[in-house]
Amino acid sequence: MAHREPAVTEEPTIGKLVVDASRDVSGLIQKEIALAKSELKVSVRAGGISIGLFAAAAFLALLAIIMLSVAIAHFISFTGLDLAWGFLIVFFLYLLIAGVLGFVGVKKLKQVKAPERAIGQAKEFPSALKGKR
Template identity: 75%
Template sequence: MAPVPASPTDKDTDPTIGALVIDASRDISTLISKEIQLAKSELKVSVRHGGVGIGLFAGAAFLGLLAIIMLSVAIAYFIAMTGLDLAWCFLIVFGAYVLVAAILAFIGIKQVKQVKAPERAISQGKEIPAALKGRG
């Protein structure tokens, strides 16, 4: 059976290239806006969970600080059981904390002094303009 020839009215209903481009650009625009809406809704959920997490960490840090204070008082009273005056016991606990803080600060300073600039990345970054100009 021979194929049916297209009638002149069928050719009039085919979309033009301009119409196809307009439809495609509209569809892409809609797709991008929907993707942005999806990203916003996902970020809202993430930000909410992150905020709750930060609040819980802050609460835990505060309770940890209170626990350290109570432990310090308990240690001072434990030392006082040896017969030493309570004021000296609190001073001993204070001195121990100052010593630990000094050691941590000393170690921290040594670590910070070891920080260096990313020299290889900087030198490669300086070569990029010449490479782009074709002189690389």
């Protein structure tokens, strides 16, 4: 019987391990970016179609509001007022609604604040990478 010597496996050096690891990480990142791009293409296409449909719906809703305004003005004229007064009443009604919405919008806008916790964590990020606290 022939006696074989065990195969000697050469241990990789630290430098080779680092090169291999960085190559693998780089390849993984490139593949993740390619996956994200392909997913985004599908999402952007669907989003574009959705935006177009919402724009068409908003346009039709605007036309409906105009028709409703004309109808309200005519109903007001049935009370005995002139049609011009009906349109003027509808105009002031819309002006009042716009004023109330604007007032509420300004009050809500004053409640908006910067994301202070996220900003604080972002400022700590460079020192955390360096191993400092």
